[in-house]
Structure formats: C-alpha cells, structure tokens
Amino acid sequence: MIDTEVSSIKQRFGIIGNSPSLNHAIEVAVQVAPTDMTVLITGESGVGKESFSKIIHQLSHHKHGQFIAINCGAIPEGTIDSELFGHEKGSFTGAHEARKGYFEVTNRGTIFLDEIGEMPLGTQARLLRVLEYGEFIRVGSSKIMKTDVRVVTASNVDLLEAVYRGKFREDLYYRLSTVPIQVPPLRERGADIELLFRKFAGDFAEKYRVKPIQLSPEAKKIILNYRFPGNIRQLKNLIEQISVLEIDREVNAETILKYLPHPTSNIPALYKRPGEKEDSLSERDLLYKVLFDMKKDMTDLKKLVFRMLKGDNQRSGIIEKHQDLFQSLSEEKDQTEISQKSLILDPQEELSHLKLAPITETNKHPVQDIAHVTEEEESLSLEKKEMELIIKALRKNNNKRKYAAKELGISERTLYRKIKQYEIQDL
Secondary structure, three states, X not given: OOHHXXXXXXXHHOXXXXXXXXXXXXXXXXXXXXXXXXXXEEOOOOOOHHHHHHXXXXXXXXXXXXXXXXXXXXXXXXXXXXXXXXXXXXXXOOOOOOEOOHHHHOOOXXXXXXXXXXXXXXXXXXXXXXXXXOEEEOEOOOOEEEOOOEEEEEEOOOHHHHHHOOOOOHHHHHHHOOXXXXXXXXXXXXXXXXXXXXXXXXXXXXXXXXXXXXXOHHHHHHHHHOOOOOHHHHHHHHHHHHHHHOOOOEEOHHHHHHHOOOOOOOOOOOOOOOOOOOOOOOHHHHHHHHHHHHHHHHHHHHXXXXXXXXXXXXXXXXXXXXXXXXXXXXXXXXXXXXXXXXXXXXXXXXXXXXXXXXXXXXXXXXXXXXXXXHHHHHHHHHHHHHHHHHHHHHHHOOOOHHHXXXXXXXXXXXXXXXXXXXXXXXX
C-alpha cells in the first residue's frame, strides 16, 4: 500500500502518527477489511483499538449495516448471553417480554467485541458457533436463528496465556486469531507523541477558548521519554488537565512533572484489607511463609551436602575445613526422625536432642553450643509460625483442605502431610 492511501485512511478516521508499526497495522486492517476473515486486534488499554475496528467495518461489504461496539468486561456474566443472543419471554426472572440480542439486531452489520478475554467460557462456546456456522439460539429457546454479522474482536491481555490457564477456549482463540493486528503502545511510537500533543492541545484550546499550551524543550524530552502506561487516553487526559489548570501557556519541565504520576515501587505492600477477619491470611503471614520455606530449603540443602560429603572419603576433609557451617548438623540426631515428631514437646525432652558440652572453668561460654541452641529455637519458632498459618487457613475455609491448600500456595497432599506432622485436629 502506498503512503498516500495510508495517509487518506488516517485522515478519514482521525488517526495521528507516522510510526512504521502504526502504518503496518493500518495496512493489515485495510487489506483484511473486504474479506470475511475474523480479526483479532491486540494492544494495551488506551491505544485506540476501536479505531481499527471502524476501519474494517467501513471498508467491508457490511459498511451499510449497523456497527456496535461491546465491552465484554462491562456486561455481568449472568446477562451477557441475553445481551448478545437475546432471550424469550419468561426464560429467566425479569424476562417479561422477548428481546433481540446484538447478533440479531446487527444482522448484515459489524459487532466489535472489546476485551474478549473477559467473556465467560459458556458464552465463548456460543460465539464459536456463530463464527463457524453463522447461527445462534436465544436464551430460553430451541429455535436456531441465522445471522450474517462481521465479528471483530480485541484484547489487551495475552489470550494464548489465558488458554494455558483455562480461562479461554483454545478452539475459539485459533478461530479469532486468523488475522491478528497488533496496535503499538504509545511509548513505541517515538515522535508521534509530540504530534498527538499538538492535536489534543489545539482541540482543548478550542473547547475551553484558551490559548493552546506548548512544551519547552526540557518538557518535550520528559514527554517523549515517559512510558505512558495509559497510552493515548492518558496523554489526552494529561493535556486537558494542563490546558484548564495552568495559566502559563508554555509548559516547562517542572510543570509537566507535577501532572505525571510518580513511579511506584513494584514491591507488594504489607497491609490489612478493610473488613478482613482477624484469622484470615494477611500479606505479612504470606511473607513469613515464604521466608520459612526459604530457610527450610537452605537447611535441607545443607543436610544433603553434609551427608554426601560424610559418605565420600575423598571429600570428608571439606567438613573439617568448614566446621562452622556443618557444626550443628554433625552434632544432632537423625533429622528425618526428629522432623516428623510433634513440635509440642516437653521442655526436658526437647533439650535432650541438644548435646551440650559440660560447663567447666575453661568452658563457661561454649560459643558453638550456644549457637546451636539459638538455631534450634529459631527453627522451632518458624515451624510454629507455619503451624499457625495452616490453622488460620483451615479456619478461614471452614476446614476444607482443598481451598486452604490453594490459599497457602501448596498442594493438598503437602497440606495433609503438614496436618499429620503437627497433629492438627479438625477445627
């Protein structure tokens, strides 16, 4: 497609920009529009995917029919079948009369299904039948109805990943992705950001009857280097705020930084949700669990290395060379037998596992033995924390081990073993 054709499409549909990735997406949309092939438009939220669906509609043989854009994520799961395919009178509570669905209303037109990844699995099966055979059934009816609708879909999530997670039908994914169109995010469009800034600044100047805002060289650098997670929608809102609130029409770097969100840390915050029960698992509890698992894995690794070195005469000297590392392991009993005992032991019985050196005049402060006792106490404290986490999870999920294990992030088999290990009774 020559540049003049791409330019005419941009002018007709109000698309601003000259980046190669944007031009390529327009070329694909124009080429596929006259066909009946299913199109999947992908891209982040706010990149303008609906504009491409309008290009496909206006350049297809469905252009004289109706165009309807539907956000699948905005329709409740219980009513989406009725909205798309219609229903018969009395088919469910509140269905006082029959109603036509979008596929019936837009016959010979185009339906744009935005956020298709949010569509329930049951509705996905109905949609697949429309795409394959051009037919559907109203809710509460047994009569098959025909429709000639061009379906264009869009998603801001990876549908293939949703297929792997069981959230999206694999057969529908391959049916929709016959011709994929990738709309680039704003941060990958380079100088297009400056063109869009001028366009929106002029629009809002006319709307609010003010002088258009302009960027200083420093502010322009900041805008061009900003990631814009909200893409074009975020840029448009940013320009509208500045156009209304700022008196000075030249925006400098300090001004632009006031309106750009500050980058936040990716580390999850530890907080208690409003209304969260006392016995529910908080982020702090989960963090304790992660730390406990890391320490336990490290201890298990040390035991494994110790046993391998102890059984190898050629490498046994490594143990003597690093006595500070293997001191506690070399002095304790068989760890497998001890770890399977209950943590609720008699203090004298627990101390019997520790071989303390006799206190003499020359050995009043046995450093190695004190370190060993501290390590045992720390281990007991972490295991006690794990037991408390398991009890909390069981209480929260009414003693249903399947859901408790899921919340703890462990398998049901591991949870069963832990319950047996800690002798936890039904709560």
